Amino acid sequence: MKDKKQELKIRPNTETQVIYADKIINFSAGPAVSKLTLGMDAGPESMTPTITLILPTLQFFEAIQHISNSINNDANLIDQLNSAMDAARKHYSEFLKKPT
Numbered sequence: 001m002k003d004k005k006q007e008l009k010i011r012p013n014t015e016t017q018v019i020y021a022d023k024i025i026n027f028s029a030g031p032a033v034s035k036l037t038l039g040m041d042a043g044p045e046s047m048t049p050t051i052t053l054i055l056p057t058l059q060f061f062e063a064i065q066h067i068s069n070s071i072n073n074d075a076n077l078i079d080q081l082n083s084a085m086d087a088a089r090k091h092y093s094e095f096l097k098k099p100t
Helices: 057-072 075-097
Strands: 023-029 033-041 047-056
Touching: 023 047, 023 057, 033 057, 047 057, 057 075
Parallel strands: none
Antiparallel strands: 023 033, 033 047
8 A cells, every 4th residue: 555645646736825924823733633823923012813724733743843854954954044043033132122
């Protein structure tokens, strides 16, 4: 018997939606499905939910594993992510020092 991953054929879809979000607002996982709510920055310490994805929990955690493996196998990407995180920490630190 073939593995389900080998049988899966992905067909191009010209109507795929692209969604941008500033942050993951909420996550919950259950035995059957997981929910991931994404949001947009709506001002100081305020987020507006924009979309909630509901996925089978098994597929969600397989995706997390795939993302983790992809990052861990790319030293250049790890360096870029670390640089981006350092820049974000510096920006956030400077933002907190500003008088309100």
